[in-house]
Amino acid sequence: MLPTSPLFAFIKMSDSGKNARDPWFAVRRELSPKRATVLTVVSFTLPLLIWSAVSYLPFLWHPDIQLQLSANRKDVSTVYVAGDRLSKGFFPEFQEAVRVQNAELNTQLASEDPLAGASESTVRRANKKVLRHLAPLLIQNGWISDDQSTDDEAIYHAWGELASGERSLKRPSLSDENIEIVEANWKAMSAVSPNYDSDNFVSVPLLSLVPQGKASNPDYLPAPDKVLTSGIKIFSIPAESDRPSMLQRVGHSLQIVFGGFLLAALIGVPIGVVCGTYPFFSRLVEPFTDFFRYMPAPTFSTLLVAIFLANDAPKIALVFVGTFFQLVLVVANTTRRLDMPLLEAAQTLGASQHQLLSKVVVPGIMPSLYDDLRILLGWAWTWLVIAELVGVKSGLTEFIETQGRFRNFDLVFPVIILIGLIGFFTDQILSLIKGVIFPYTEDGAKAASHPIMKAVLFLPRLVRRLLGGKTTPDAA
Amino acid sequence: MIPPADTIDYHTQSPEVSKRFAELKQRPVVLSVDDLTKIFPSRNGDVTALKSVDFEVYRREFMCVIGPSGCGKSTLIRILAGLETETAGAVLLDGNPVAGPGPDRGMVFQSYTLFPWLTVKQNVMFGPKMAGHKEAGVEADARQWIELVGLSQFENSYPHQLSGGMKQRVAIARALANRPRILLMDEPFGALDAQTRAQMQSYLLQIWKNLDITILFITHDLDEAIYLSDRILVLKANPGEVDEIIEVPVPRPRSLDQFIEPEFIATKHRINQLIHPESERGQDTLPFPRMTKQGDDVE
Numbered sequence: 006m007l008p009t010s011p012l013f014a015f016i017k018m019s020d021s022g023k024n025a026r027d028p029w030f031a032v033r034r035e036l037s038p039k040r041a042t043v044l045t046v047v048s049f050t051l052p053l054l055i056w057s058a059v060s061y062l063p064f065l066w067h068p069d070i071q072l073q074l075s076a077n078r079k080d081v082s083t084v085y086v087a088g089d090r091l092s093k094g095f096f097p098e099f100q101e102a103v104r105v106q107n108a109e110l111n112t113q114l115a116s117e118d119p120l121a122g123a124s125e126s127t128v129r130r131a132n133k134k135v136l137r138h139l140a141p142l143l144i145q146n147g148w149i150s151d152d153q154s155t156d157d158e159a160i161y162h163a164w165g166e167l168a169s170g171e172r173s174l175k176r177p178s179l180s181d182e183n184i185e186i187v188e189a190n191w192k193a194m195s196a197v198s199p200n201y202d203s204d205n206f207v208s209v210p211l212l213s214l215v216p217q218g219k220a221s222n223p224d225y226l227p228a229p230d231k232v233l234t235s236g237i238k239i240f241s242i243p244a245e246s247d248r249p250s251m252l253q254r255v256g257h258s259l260q261i262v263f264g265g266f267l268l269a270a271l272i273g274v275p276i277g278v279v280c281g282t283y284p285f286f287s288r289l290v291e292p293f294t295d296f297f298r299y300m301p302a303p304t305f306s307t308l309l310v311a312i313f314l315a316n317d318a319p320k321i322a323l324v325f326v327g328t329f330f331q332l333v334l335v336v337a338n339t340t341r342r343l344d345m346p347l348l349e350a351a352q353t354l355g356a357s358q359h360q361l362l363s364k365v366v367v368p369g370i371m372p373s374l375y376d377d378l379r380i381l382l383g384w385a386w387t388w389l390v391i392a393e394l395v396g397v398k399s400g401l402t403e404f405i406e407t408q409g410r411f412r413n414f415d416l417v418f419p420v421i422i423l424i425g426l427i428g429f430f431t432d433q434i435l436s437l438i439k440g441v442i443f444p445y446t447e448d449g450a451k452a453a454s455h456p457i458m459k460a461v462l463f464l465p466r467l468v469r470r471l472l473g474g475k476t477t478p479d480a481a
Numbered sequence: 482m483i484p485p486a487d488t489i490d491y492h493t494q495s496p497e498v499s500k501r502f503a504e505l506k507q508r509p510v511v512l513s514v515d516d517l518t519k520i521f522p523s524r525n526g527d528v529t530a531l532k533s534v535d536f537e538v539y540r541r542e543f544m545c546v547i548g549p550s551g552c553g554k555s556t557l558i559r560i561l562a563g564l565e566t567e568t569a570g571a572v573l574l575d576g577n578p579v580a581g582p583g584p585d586r587g588m589v590f591q592s593y594t595l596f597p598w599l600t601v602k603q604n605v606m607f608g609p610k611m612a613g614h615k616e617a618g619v620e621a622d623a624r625q626w627i628e629l630v631g632l633s634q635f636e637n638s639y640p641h642q643l644s645g646g647m648k649q650r651v652a653i654a655r656a657l658a659n660r661p662r663i664l665l666m667d668e669p670f671g672a673l674d675a676q677t678r679a680q681m682q683s684y685l686l687q688i689w690k691n692l693d694i695t696i697l698f699i700t701h702d703l704d705e706a707i708y709l710s711d712r713i714l715v716l717k718a719n720p721g722e723v724d725e726i727i728e729v730p731v732p733r734p735r736s737l738d739q740f741i742e743p744e745f746i747a748t749k750h751r752i753n754q755l756i757h758p759e760s761e762r763g764q765d766t767l768p769f770p771r772m773t774k775q776g777d778d779v780e
Contacts, residue, residue, distance in 0.1 A: 350594035350652075353562050354608035354659060355584030364611070368598045445597050445639035 053229065060228035063220045070096040071221035073177045074142050076103045076213040077134055085216070087141030090224060100216050107186070107212045114209065125208040135190070135211045136160055139167075142217075146174050161201035164191050177219065186212045227415035236419030239404075251404070255423070258400035261317060261392055265324020266385035270378060273332035280333065281340020282366050291337060294330050302327035302388060306395045320392040320399070327388040332381050339373045340366060372443045379435050386428045491747040494730045502728055505539050505711060509575075511695045512538040512561070512663050517570035519556055519721075529720035530556045533570070536714055536726060538663065538697060543689055545698045545710035549756050553721025554699045558667050561697065562588045574662055584608055587656030591668040593648045595640040601627060601651050602636040608659035626654040629688065646677040650684065657694070666698045670705070679737070682708060686735060703749050703756075708735055713748075715755045724755050 027037065036044070059065050069090040077084065081102075085091065091099060113121050120128055140154040149159050166172045167179065168191030179187065190211045197207045222228075227235070244250035249257070280287045305326055309319040343366060351365045393402030401420050408416040437457065440448045494502070519531040530553040538544050546554050559565040561572055563582035572579040574586065595604050605623040610616070627636050630650040640648055649669050656664055670678045682705060689696055700706050706713050707729055717724040730744040739745050 344592075344594075346590050346592050346594045347596060349562075349564050349582075350588065350590060351596075351607070351611075352564065352582035353584075353586065353588035353665075354655065355582075355611045356607075357611070360611050364607075365596070369596070371598065443598070445599075445641060447641060 057229055059226070060222060067220040067222055068093060069221050069223055070218035072216055072218045073145065074138065074179075074183070074214055074217040076138060076216050077131075078102055078213075079106060090221060091218070093220070096216070096218060103213050103215050104182075107215075110210055110212060119209055121210075123210075128210050129206050129208050132207055132211045133157065135213060136164065136194075138214050139164065139187075142174055142177065142179065146176060148172075148174075157203070158201040161194070164194065165199070168192070168195075177217065180215065180217055183214050183217065186214055224412050225414050227418060231415045232418045232422075235415040236422075239416055239419060251420075254399075254401050254404055255427070257317075258389060258393065258402070258424075259427070261320045261324060261400065262382075262385050262389050264317070264321040265388070265392070266328055266382055268321065269325050269329040269332050269385070270381070273329050274336055274374070274378075277333045277336025278340050278362075278366065278370070280337035281343075281370075282362055287337060287341075291334060294333050298330035298334065303391045306391070310396045315396050317399075319395050323392040323395055324385050324388045327392075328381055328385045331384060332377075335377050335381065336374060339377055340370050342373065343369045372439070372446050372448075375435075375439055375442065379432060382435075383428065383432065386424070389424070489743045489747040491727065491730055491744065491751045493744070493747075494728065495732060498728075498730055498732050501733070502711075505542060508540040508542070510537045511540050511542075511575060512697065513573040513576070514557075514561070515571045515573065517557070517560065517572065518568050519553065519560060519565070520568045531560075531567075532720040532722050534716075534721065534723055536723060538695055541689075541693065541695055542712065543696045543698065543710045544712050544714060545700055545706040546714045546716060547700055547703065547706045547752060547756070548716030548721070548724070549718045550701065552716040552718040554701075554716060555667060556721070557716075558588075558665050558697065558699050561663075562586055562665050584612060584659040585662050586665055587659055587661035587663070588665045588667070589649065589652045589656055589669040591671045593640070593645070593652070593672075595643075595648055595651055595655070597640050600637050600639055601632060601643070604640070604651055605655045605658050607655060612659070623654075623658060626658045627651070629657075630654045630684065644677075645673050646681055649673070649681060653685070653688065657688075657692070661694070663695045663697060666696065668699050668701065671700075678705075685709065690734075703752050704740060706752070707731060707745055707748050708737075708740070713752065715752060717755075727751065 028034070029036075029040070070093055071090050072085055072087050075085045075087050075089070085099070113119060136157060137155065137160060140149070140160055143149045143160065143163050144151060144154060148163055149156060153159050164187060167174070167184070168188045173179070193209050193211060194207045198205050240251045242250060244253055276286075276290060280290050302323055306319070306323060309322045309326070313319040313322050347369060348361060348365055351361055356364060389400075390402045390405075393400045394406070398406055401424060405417050405420050408414075440446070441461075514534055514536050517531055517534040518529070521528045521530055534557060546557065548554050556565060560567050561579070563579055563586065579586070595601075596607065599607065602620070602623050605626050606619045609619040609622065624633070624636065627633055630653060632647060632650055632654070635643065635647065640651070643651065652669070653664075670681050673681060685696075686709065688694075698706075698709060700709075708731075710729055713727045713729060715724040715727060716722065727748060729748055731739050731742060731748065
């Protein structure tokens with residue numbers, strides 16, 4: 006039943022001896038709380054582990070080469086810069102092309118016309134590009150800072166240090182053939198000037214550095230650490246006049262979701278309850294609602310913009326349209342599921358028609374209604390992205406859209422995950438406080454014994470005890 | 482050991498018992514069911530659930546209704562409660578025709594019908610509050626009813642914290658809090674285990690004895706019917722008709738020891754005869770072939 010790998014050894018230890026009687030796999034058999042907790046943790050760590058494995062183990066997938074060092078090629082207009090990804094198939098071809106180009110240049114330099122008819126200034130301009138090609142490697146090694154990628158003086162100095170063997174690049178390092186190229190180029194450069202001089206720069210053509218890269222995943226799957234650091238980065242960017250901060254975007258998105266949802270609930274719940282209570286209203290309202298809910302909310306987006314104009318109104322309206330019709334039907338059904346004998350008992354106790362609705366139906370369906378609304382809030386969240394694309398793009402979606410277009414997926418992922426987390430935790434909290442709102446349900450008894458709830462409820466309980474209220478003993 | 486039916490007649494009443502019945506019939510009639518008929522229309526023709534049911538219940542009488550399944554016991558009590566409407570005939574409570582459910586007829590259902598969102602006390606207060614009585618008076622009153630069914634220490638508990646028997650006791654208190662003229666009970670102990678059931682029967686007799694309350698009680702348990710009632714209304718199935726109204730010859734106060742008294746057994750025998758007539762006998766043997774070896778017998 007249990008793998009004997011060391012990974013699971015701790016689980017085995019904790020339940021030692023019980024395994025024979027308590028199988029992990031048994032149809033509809035409840036797991037022990039300890040096992041349930043372990044599996045909950047695993048359910049979150051497993052996807053994270055898979056993501057990490059695919060990201061950090063170079064032999065898993067990694068179909069691309071990410072350039073650490075790039076090169077210009079003559080007569081080729083497509084430019085790859087460091088950081089770009091090439092397919093594993095094309096990369097050797099790219100390297101080879103540069104090597105051939107260097108070989109041709111060597112023959113040209115040995116010939117009588119080293120410039121091959123080009124003017125000195127043209128050659129000098131091309132040479133300056135070659136000089137800067139080393140910059141990304143220097144930045145990654147920490148020799149120069151991020152904003153020094155065009156600081157020719159510093160780069161020039163680094164070329165010298167590398168050629169003389171004074172210092173060497175470690176991470177990532179320079180390939181042997183590139184060290185040779187650096188030495189050859191430095192020879193030509195230092196012959197003109199030991200320090201960088203824009204006006205007195207080498208005018209003999211320099212060899213191109215051969216592209217270097219490492220195996221990588223496509224840009225649409227950034228590594229976890231990259232997502233985390235990018236996430237922290239985007240959340241620490243303060244707001245500017247034309248660009249809201251990430252927190253403001255979150256707030257705006259929440260406004261849309263909850264605006265649409267609360268509006269739908271405010272109007273939909275009473276209609277649903279009335280439909281579930283009186284067959285008259287059920288027949289009058291539900292058939293059309295049932296038809297309407299099959300029309301996808303996004304198809305109304307242009308219409309909603311025409312009616313509600315710009316800003317948030319059409320967005321909230323879209324969430325409303327997407328949630329309202331479902332809500333009416335779900336609430337009507339929940340209302341109908343109320344135990345008929347409860348209504349009959351109330352009638353024999355003298356409840357009038359009006360009292361049946363207000364004193365039995367409404368309080369009777371509350372716990373189920375609460376669950377329904379929790380599920381429908383999830384529905385509302387699914388409409389968020391489409392709603393924020395309606396009219397003027399806004400909120401988190403606008404950020405995802407823009408960054409996704411630039412293929413900055415490391416910025417997109419944190420936002421997607423954040424939306425998931427907000428939804429997940431909202432639901433968890435709502436589920437936890439259900440027991441507090443409805444202490445008479447089975448969930449209520451469970452929730453009250455939850456450690457978090459115990460902490461939350463400690464004060465009110467203490468107050469109640471001090472006031473002398475009786476605690477309710479449980480029946481055997 | 483059941484003695485042959487003809488040795489003791491269930492009609493034979495001791496002098497005290499006949500005196501009781503004579504007194505009982507002197508009391509005013511609380512509930513009068515007049516030629517009651519109920520027909521359920523259906524696509525495959527109408528189904529007559531009740532046909533010309535006619536009987537009277539006297540003040541402070543305990544009457545049980547018994548009959549084979551499908552005899553319309555539940556339909557009858559639902560019509561009395563006002564939850565169904567009769568096709569023909571009339572139901573009179575204290576001489577006034579009944580229309581729709583009302584607090585003058587308390588009802589205890591077989592399924593648990595306590596309001597789960599209300600505490601025991603709030604459940605008992607429900608009826609009087611619906612009638613618009615003042616909160617303070619209602620609460621004190623409810624406490625008394627809860628005490629009567631012995632659940633004072635649970636008055637602030639929610640129904641889900643109570644056992645089945647406790648729930649039915651609260652249901653009884655809740656029905657009584659409305660001071661009904663008659664208490665209608667539809668197999669109220671049907672879902673309880675045997676021990677709890679016996680306890681509940683004893684509680685119910687004590688409550689009945691001490692209150693001005695008339696009880697109409699539906700059951701399919703012969704012992705329960707004889708143990709509890711003054712008279713037993715036996716219904717016939719298809720269509721539901723009154724077969725016989727039996728005056729139970731077992732003297733009061735009742736006790737579990739009486740279960741083996743000849744009157745008790747004779748009455749039980751009679752009801753059995755009515756519910757499972759001679760013509761149906763033999764239907765309870767299965768055409769089952771022997772699947773064990775010869776000689777490997779258990780009886």
